[in-house]
Amino acid sequence: MSGTVDKKGPGAPFLHVAVGVIWQQGKVLLSRRASHQHQGDKWEFPGGKLEAGETVLEALQRELTEELAITVQNAQPLMEVRHRYPEREVLLDIWLVDAFSGEPHGVEGQAVQWFAASELDTLSFPDANQPIVERVMQLV
Numbered sequence: 001m002s003g004t005v006d007k008k009g010p011g012a013p014f015l016h017v018a019v020g021v022i023w024q025q026g027k028v029l030l031s032r033r034a035s036h037q038h039q040g041d042k043w044e045f046p047g048g049k050l051e052a053g054e055t056v057l058e059a060l061q062r063e064l065t066e067e068l069a070i071t072v073q074n075a076q077p078l079m080e081v082r083h084r085y086p087e088r089e090v091l092l093d094i095w096l097v098d099a100f101s102g103e104p105h106g107v108e109g110q111a112v113q114w115f116a117a118s119e120l121d122t123l124s125f126p127d128a129n130q131p132i133v134e135r136v137m138q139l140v
């Protein structure tokens with residue numbers, strides 16, 4: 001299923017998004033969304049929209065290479081979150097990434113930072129992320 005061509009509802013785009021919770025010793029790697037993007041300036045779990053013909057895992061691997069220059073070595077499905085923003089609806093397909101190679105950095109110029117899971121509730125995330133934050137804080 002493509003993340004960009006599917007439509008749901010009266011003209012609002014429906015986006016299928018592969019999202020990685022990159023986990024290492026109780027810490028999580030977050031990226032900061034650029035100002036010009038949807039939900040700009042907020043912290044996010046890295047990832048992005050599925051392209052035509054991709055599985056979610058393929059999209060996750062591609063996005064984490066494009067955005068962070070890492071290679072996913074192990075990932076498992078964690079949860080799915082559906083959320084309707086006024087301008088679009090998203091299905092976030094969230095995977096726990098607990099092994100990767102490479103040194104992550106913001107390939108697209110975005111801020112990238114490790115945070116303790118316990119401090120996630122002090123950060124500003126897109127509205128859809130509340131259940132993800134709650135779940136990740138329980139992983140510790």
Ligand SMILES: Nc1nc2c([nH]c(=O)n2[C@H]2C[C@H](O)[C@@H](COP(=O)(O)OP(=O)(O)OP(=O)(O)O)O2)c(=O)[nH]1
Binds near residue numbers: 037
């Ligand atoms: N990656 C990511 N996207 C999120 C999160 N929470 C959330 O609501 N979203 C939304 C924001 C966007 O509407 C959509 C992801 O799209 P995106 O703009 O990151 O997609 P992309 O990486 O393919 O970016 P682009 O090439 O279109 O710039 O999902 C999150 O934690 N991580």
Ligand SMILES: [Mg+2]
Binds near residue numbers: 046048049067
């Ligand atoms: Mg993205």
